[in-house]
Amino acid sequence: MTALTPRTATWRRLWAVSLIGLGLGLAVVEAHAGETLARVQTLRLLRCGVSDGRIGFSYQDAKGRWAGLDVDFCRAVAAAAVGDADRVRFSSLITTARFPALRSNEIDVLARNTSWTIRREAGLGLQFAGVLYYDGQSFMVRRKGGAQSLAGLKGAKICVVRTTTTEQNLADYFNSRGWKYQAVVVESLDEAAKAFFAGRCVAHTADRSALAAARLNAPGGPGGYIILAGQISKEPLGPVVKRGDEEWLTLLRWTLFATIEAEEQGVTSKNISVKASEKQDVKLMRFLDANGDFAKLLGVKPGWVIRVLTAVGNYGEMFERNLGRGSALKLDRGPNRLWTQGGLMYSPPFQ
């Protein structure tokens, strides 16, 4: 190397100082509590990945408005995070595109009737915020001439969606019993239902809630088809986030718990304003976060519980509106009842 002139040496020192300055400049870039929450709050927009149309969970009505349990959850999160339940952009995702969309930050949360499994959580770098709906896989058959029990499906042609836990559960259940079956593998629930109703298979297997939704559109009406008793899998469906942003996961988890706790404490979207004024009820006031203590911990504006409940109501209201008696599906609460009523829905304490 050539000898340095004093001028060159000065420039090199200057560049070295600049490199240090660049490092320091980048290092002092503002630290946010949670990357996703910060982005959602900055943009005042939650990007929510939902299904490509599943009644009860996420679908667009005739006027193009999104509705369903998953949709309500996203609206609840938006109410908590940005103060407005309408600040949600729903992305309709086909089954195979849901995890890539989440992994590539295309969406902030995936609320798309997705089963919580160890393979997904440990293997895909994802985290489930909780269980929004306890579902289970079953079979729909024709009322006339169809199988009357699961054993009656031996050797049957069964319509199933590709690359889902449903497909794997079907194989596991039949193979473990030495039963033969012929899978008619299709790309989506919609295709599976069409194939079943068209007679390409004698049974359609999916989550019970999905079968109930498909039955609504059955040719000749839903009465011609039954969903067999019993289920072959546990399908705890819940919202999913990308691993690595614990603050965001915590907010989603406690938004879900808030709806469950509200039902337990008898707080609804209709009585929330009255309940919020009952200052003497210490436990209720603590749950509603009247002091804003939990809001500070979660990184959201005070009043977040009230905003959530005003927007979507408690868990029971969400269930009945989308899946239960108030919906077309008319599903029983089953394991989705509160723990106090023999169900599995349980919120840790708001303390």
Add this chain to the structure above:
Amino acid sequence: MTDFQIIVTVVVAVSLVVVLIFDWLDMTVAGLLAVIVLIVFDILSRQDVLSVVDAGGGVLALLLGGMVVARTLVPTGIFDYVGVRFLVLTRGSGKRFLLGLILLIAPVCAFLPNATAVLLLAPVILRVAMALNIDFVGPMILTAIISNSAGMLTLVGDPATFIVGSAMNMTFVEFIRRVSLGGLLTVLVLIPLLPRLMRDTWNVQRDLPADLAPPRLKEPVLGAFALLLLGSMILLFLFGEDLPTRIVPPAVSIIACAVALLIVYAVKVEPVQKVLADIDWKTLIFITSMFVLVQALIKAGFMQTAGNGLYEQFGVNRLGVAFTLLFGIGLLSGVLPNIPLVAASTLMIKGYLVTAQLVPEEALGVGFDTWPITTLPVFVAMMFGGTLGGNATLIGASANIVSGGICAAHGKPVRFVAFLRYGVPVTLAQITIGAIYVLALYYLI
């Protein structure tokens, strides 16, 4: 990011490239200004800074270590010694010099980090070029191009190659069996191009002095320690990751850097401060700036959009996707650092393969190791694009920037357009070879 921030990011990226193409501003100053704009508009978060460190820290560590070790060797006269040996082998022929560069650099860069190898070999090349009385800019650019091209010879030849190969759990031997031939062809394609691209150098024939003999090595103690260090560094590059305590190449480089400075301090041939003053900080700043810019572009969501577009456009047509990646990433690698680009593209392509149901959803995780062989052309296309696309421009690869920095330090700054004269024809030829290879893989496996 808000729409406004996305617009700012795009404007900054395009402006930077335009400024560099027309040489309106010193490239490092331009890079720093770009980063400042990104900071002022709150485009970078703490997580982005960590991502930049994650993606670029290794490259910067490799460069800093290589620069310090190479600089430590200068007082020993070893570069003069090897330079004269090389000069003798050229027999005064420019043609033998250029072909010798390929023979010298390609095997070295198949195993060692490109920019580090360029840093270590540059003093030798400069001496030979000066002795042959030819312009050293062309050979230095060729050195960078060969080093980048050789990155496709082995799995560890280039960080971009390694990232893609690791993404599909390809072993060193598998790489040699399925990909190295393509890499070799892209190196060999340089030979017929040289007489046209470097006609002046190719046709040179000088008479060398009959009594040309290598000079004696100076500072034997420093030389012995420095060469021992260099040997250990190379061994650790090759085998460090197999040790019980895994030492990755950037860590090897930083260790070597620290030991080199300790040797300089102990033997007292020259002050440590003088060695550090000779480091090409300007190049390090520019490369850091480019990593920051790429992070901002990734954050803006362009890669995700591209991933969705692939499925919508091509469905399960792997060949269409492979060619799009080859040319698209090749083009982008020409103006952006390929390492973060390829890392982001790997995630994107995994997403595409899952969406297209060519692999199960488990492929998105790190533990998936049963990639169907049918996905190989897609990954290999990414490797070719990411590794060879950087040959096109001065800023396309760290080895190019380092070469340019060395030329500038010796009084001949390389203009962006001057590099294009060599880079574009080479890249076009190599990407064409890559396309043929991908096509062959698609139909033959």
